[in-house]
Every structure is written in C-alpha cells, then in structure tokens.
Amino acid sequence: MAASSIFRSSFLSPPSQLQTTPLNPRPNTNFFPIKSSTSPEPNISAASVDASAPLQSLSKHRRPADENIRDEARRHSSNHNFSAKYVPFNADPNCTESYSLDEIVYRSRSGGLLDVQHDMDALKKFDGQYWRSLFDSRVGKTNWPYGSGVWSKKEWVLPEIDGDDIVSAFEGNSNLFWAERFGKLFLGMNELWVKHCGISHTGSFKDLGMTVLVSQVNRLRKMNRPVVGVGCASTGDTSAALSAYCASAGIPSVVFLPANRISIAQLVQPIANGAFVLSLDTDFDGCMQLIREITSELPIYLANSLNSLRLEGQKTAAIEILQQFDWEVPDWVIVPGGNLGNIYAFYKGFLMCKELGLVDRIPRLVCAQAANANPLYLHYKSGWKEFKPMKANTTFASAIQIGDPVSIDRAVFALKNSNGIVEEATEEELMDAMAQADSTGMFICPHTGVALTALIKLRKSEVIRPTDRTVVVSTAHGLKFTQSKIDYHSKDIKDLACRYANPPVQVKADFGSVMDVLKKYLLSKDSKY
Numbered sequence: 001m002a003a004s005s006i007f008r009s010s011f012l013s014p015p016s017q018l019q020t021t022p023l024n025p026r027p028n029t030n031f032f033p034i035k036s037s038t039s040p041e042p043n044i045s046a047a048s049v050d051a052s053a054p055l056q057s058l059s060k061h062r063r064p065a066d067e068n069i070r071d072e073a074r075r076h077s078s079n080h081n082f083s084a085k086y087v088p089f090n091a092d093p094n095c096t097e098s099y100s101l102d103e104i105v106y107r108s109r110s111g112g113l114l115d116v117q118h119d120m121d122a123l124k125k126f127d128g129q130y131w132r133s134l135f136d137s138r139v140g141k142t143n144w145p146y147g148s149g150v151w152s153k154k155e156w157v158l159p160e161i162d163g164d165d166i167v168s169a170f171e172g173n174s175n176l177f178w179a180e181r182f183g184k185l186f187l188g189m190n191e192l193w194v195k196h197c198g199i200s201h202t203g204s205f206k207d208l209g210m211t212v213l214v215s216q217v218n219r220l221r222k223m224n225r226p227v228v229g230v231g232c233a234s235t236g237d238t239s240a241a242l243s244a245y246c247a248s249a250g251i252p253s254v255v256f257l258p259a260n261r262i263s264i265a266q267l268v269q270p271i272a273n274g275a276f277v278l279s280l281d282t283d284f285d286g287c288m289q290l291i292r293e294i295t296s297e298l299p300i301y302l303a304n305s306l307n308s309l310r311l312e313g314q315k316t317a318a319i320e321i322l323q324q325f326d327w328e329v330p331d332w333v334i335v336p337g338g339n340l341g342n343i344y345a346f347y348k349g350f351l352m353c354k355e356l357g358l359v360d361r362i363p364r365l366v367c368a369q370a371a372n373a374n375p376l377y378l379h380y381k382s383g384w385k386e387f388k389p390m391k392a393n394t395t396f397a398s399a400i401q402i403g404d405p406v407s408i409d410r411a412v413f414a415l416k417n418s419n420g421i422v423e424e425a426t427e428e429e430l431m432d433a434m435a436q437a438d439s440t441g442m443f444i445c446p447h448t449g450v451a452l453t454a455l456i457k458l459r460k461s462e463v464i465r466p467t468d469r470t471v472v473v474s475t476a477h478g479l480k481f482t483q484s485k486i487d488y489h490s491k492d493i494k495d496l497a498c499r500y501a502n503p504p505v506q507v508k509a510d511f512g513s514v515m516d517v518l519k520k521y522l523l524s525k526d527s528k529y
C-alpha cells in the first residue's frame with residue numbers, strides 16, 4: 001500500500017577480564033574448581049564454568065595486551081562431561097535412534113522431527129542454585145563466549161563446541177520491558193512485561209538460534225564436512241540473521257525469499273551482508289519446500305528451524321526471562337507463532353529450568369497467530385483433531401504468513417504440556433494493538449501486535465487475571481516494519497478504521513497558523529488550559 005501524500009511530503013523527503021564466578025555452586029563452598037564426592041564432574045574448569053578464581057583476585061587479573069578475548073578463552077582448556085545428541089522428537093523412551101550433532105541430519109528415520117537431547121544426568125550433578133548462580137555471574141560481561149545471552153548458557157546449548165568455533169554477536173540479554181502504561185491503561189494490569197527479543201543484532205529473535213547453527217556449521221567446515229554454504233527459506237528475519245552470522249564467519253549463505261512479501265528493510269539485510277538472494281515467485285511455504293529439496297541435493301546446510309539446533313539457541317530467551325525475574329516464574333508467556341519453532345523453544349527452555357531445579361513450575365504458554373494465517377489456531381479450536389495446512393493469506397504480520405508450519409508437532413506438544421492456549425488476531429486487531437502499544441512508548445512489530453491482541457482477548461474473557469504476571473514476547477524490531485505503520489497512520493488501509501492513527505498535521509509556516517493548531521491541541525490535552 002502506498003504512503004499517503006501527507007506522509008510523502010512530511011516524512012519521505014529528504015570486558016573486563018573478570019572470571020565470572022558463581023556465588024554458590026553446590027559442590028563447591030570456596031569458589032575453587034569443583035571436586036567433591038557429590039560431584040563426579042571434577043574437571044569443570046575456568047573456561048567451562050568460570051568457577052576457578054576467588055572473587056577478590058578478579059579485578060587484578062588482566063588479559064595481556066596482545067591477547068584478544070578468543071585467545072583468552074583458548075588458554076582455559078574446557079574439560080567437562082556435558083554432551084548432547086539428536087534424537088527423534090517425542091520418541092518412545094525405548095527408542096535407541098540418535099545422531100551426533102556433528103552429523104548432517106534434519107529428520108528422523110521415519111521422517112519425523114528431531115530434537116536435541118542433553119545428557120540430563122550429567123547436568124543434574126549440579127543443583128538449581130548452582131546453575132542460577134553460574135548464569136547470573138555471566139550477565140553483562142565480555143568473556144568469550146559468555147558475554148552472549150545464548151552462550152552464557154553454553155552447557156545447556158551446545159556443550160561440546162570449542163569456544164574457538166563459536167560465531168557470536170553477543171546476542172541475547174535483551175530488555176525485559178515493564179509495559180507499565182500499556183498494562184494500566186488498556187488492560188488494568190500491573191505486571192505486564194514485554195521481552196524485546198527484536199532489540200538484537202539483526203533485529204529479531206532469530207539471532208538467538210542462528211548463532212548456534214552457524215557456530216556448528218563453522219565447526220563442521222573445520223572438520224572438513226561437506227558444507228559449502230548455508231541456506232534458508234524466509235519471511236525476512238531468518239534470512240537476515242543467517243546472512244549476518246555467515247558473513248561474520250566468512251561462510252557463503254543462500255536465502256530463498258517469497259517475492260514481494262517481505263519488507264524492504266528485511267530484504268536489504270541479506271543483500272547488504274553478501275548473501276546469494278533468490279527472490280522466488282511463490283509464498284514462504286513454497287520457498288520452504290524448495291529449500292528442503294535443494295539442501296538434500298547440494299552441500300548446503302539447512303538453517304530453518306526444522307533444524308533443531310536453532311531451537312537450542314532460541315530456548316535461552318525463556319531462561320533469560322526467569323533470570324530477569326530473579327528466577328520467579330511468570331504466570332503467562334505469549335508468543336506469536338508462524339513456522340512454530342519458537343513456541344517449542346520457549347517451552348523447552350522453561351522445562352529445562354524446572355527439570356534442573358532452577359524453578360519449580362513453568363508458565364502457561366499462549367501462541368498467537370494472525371487470523372489470515374492461522375492453521376494452529378484452527379487445529380486448537382478443533383480440539384487438536386486432524387491438522388490441516390492452509391494457504392496463508394496476506395497479513396501485515398508478514399513474517400508469520402505461513403500456512404504449513406514445519407514445527408506443528410513441536411508446537412502442539414508445547415501447548416498441551418504447558419496448559420497452553422492458541423489465540424488469533426484479525427488485521428484490524430493486530431494493527432490497532434500495535435498502534436496502542438506504540439502510543440505508550442514502544443515501537444513494536446505487527447507480530448507483537450498479534451501477541452498483544454491475544455492478551456487483550458484473554459484479559460477480556462478474564463482467562464488472564466489483572467494480577468497475573470504476563471510476558472509478551474516481541475519478536476522483531478518495529479523499524480523493520482515501518483511501511484505498515486506509515487499505512488496505518490495515513491489511514492491508507494482498505495477496510496481498516498485505523499482508530500489510533502496519528503497523522504502529521506500540515507500547517508502554513510506562519511506564527512498565527514502554528515499558534516492556532518497548537519492551542520487546539522493543548523486544549524484537547526488539558527481541560528484546564
């Protein structure tokens with residue numbers, strides 16, 4: 001949709017070296033490397049958990065001037081027994097099928113999804129307090145790779161990767177914003193929080209997963225595995241993240257984009273980062289089908305969330321939320337869903353925290369879809385009967401215009417096991433919610449508008465109570481979707497009332513005219529004036 005003339009004229013012209021030390025690792029009372037009868041894990045060293053230095057010596061310990069943070073990490077040899085492997089997703093406990101993470105495999109023998117399974121027994125050798133303290137000790141530092149919100153949880157993500165192979169932009173650690181005004185004004189809530197995963201290196205939560213996937217690719221290439229490049233189908237955010245992380249590691253990337261269906265800001269990201277960009281005359285589901293076929297023929301590694309490595313990074317956003325609440329569990333977490341990997345990633349992050357004793361319960365999850373692309377919602381409404389993929393219609397929430405989500409089974413599992421709910425948002429609802437949020441100081445993307453709509457509906461029906469602590473996950477930066485905001489505030493959208501539009505006022509450039517409009521404006525704001 002074109003910007004209105006108003007908009008055209010008004011807008012469109014011209015680290016420290018500190019070793020971070022957990023405060024209270026269970027088997028270790030004196031801050032020195034862990035070795036006790038309760039711990040068969042004697043080799044956890046400074047590099048693996050950063051637990052080796054007494055607190056008082058930390059500030060005196062500087063890295064030599066000719067050494068960078070990677071060199072420094074390399075000096076500390078990491079020696080632990082944590083491990084992870086691929087297993088069929090939600091398999092029978094007796095199933096023995098598994099694959100090393102160094103294999104190139106995306107599907108189980110039966111064609112089902114895979115999951116990354118951690119050696120939970122090894123992780124359980126340390127109690128919840130230990131892990132909480134360890135993760136807390138790494139926040140806000142520049143130690144490689146722990147300065148990243150993802151790699152600060154390395155033992156739970158890719159425990160066996162060498163720090164040297166990691167490709168990171170110190171992603172994660174995103175803002176958990178107290179949406180005070182929006183909560184009070186529109187929902188009568190005190191405890192509404194927005195997890196701004198889009199305030200990130202490439203402007204979306206995809207960075208969390210992509211740092212893991214590209215790091216593993218980096219490792220595979222060093223092992224001379226047949227990976228010439230990495231490829232994805234995308235509605236704009238996966239491609240941006242893939243191309244940035246690949247460019248940073250010097251790895252070729254190939255992205256399949258549905259022509260004319262993603263924002264200009266998203267399109268320019270892989271172009272600028274030097275990806276090989278194919279603009280295809282189909283929708284996202286068509287691109288996804290093609291990349292799956294192509295990656296089974298050519299030495300191109302698949303970077304979509306069908307690849308379960310991605311979800312290992314994305315799950316850290318859930319752990320981060322708990323950490324930011326000082327390990328108190330919120331009542332609800334609302335996530336916009338498209339290809340449906342992220343809702344499972346959140347579930348997995350919360351579940352690991354529960355199973356490893358960091359918290360005692362998990363929040364209820366809500367997955368929010370655009371009504372124009374709502375296969376999960378329809379499935380939920382049918383009582384989880386047979387799932388029917390659909391042809392997704394155009395939506396302002398263009399990154400979730402997906403009709404045949406690859407992670408449908410993961411999403412259903414996550415929702416069933418978290419007493420979850422699925423909601424939907426019409427175009428009018430999601431655009432109004434976005435405008436309302438923006439009017440309280442946010443600048444969110446339309447997908448976050450979808451999630452906020454779900455919240456508004458669940459508040460109206462009193463499913464979510466005024467005192468419930470609720471987190472809405474904001475998945476991308478609003479600056480990637482400015483055209484939708486321009487259209488809305490121009491009231492330039494067919495069939496939408498654009499009730500919260502705030503178009504600029506064109507005024508003659510003379511004192512009297514400016515005074516007139518300002519007086520009128522102030523009167524509307526303050527009855528005492």
Ligand SMILES: Cc1ncc(COP(=O)(O)O)c(C=O)c1O
Nearest residue numbers: 337338339340341342399475476
């Ligand atoms: C901005 C944004 N929000 C939400 C989603 C949905 O995430 P998922 O595909 O993991 O459901 C996507 C991508 O699909 C996205 O790019």
Ligand SMILES: N[C@@H](CCOP(=O)(O)O)C(=O)O
Nearest residue numbers: 234235236237238304305339
């Ligand atoms: N919104 C996504 C769609 C693909 O999702 P993925 O998580 O499977 O890569 C995008 O930005 O491309």
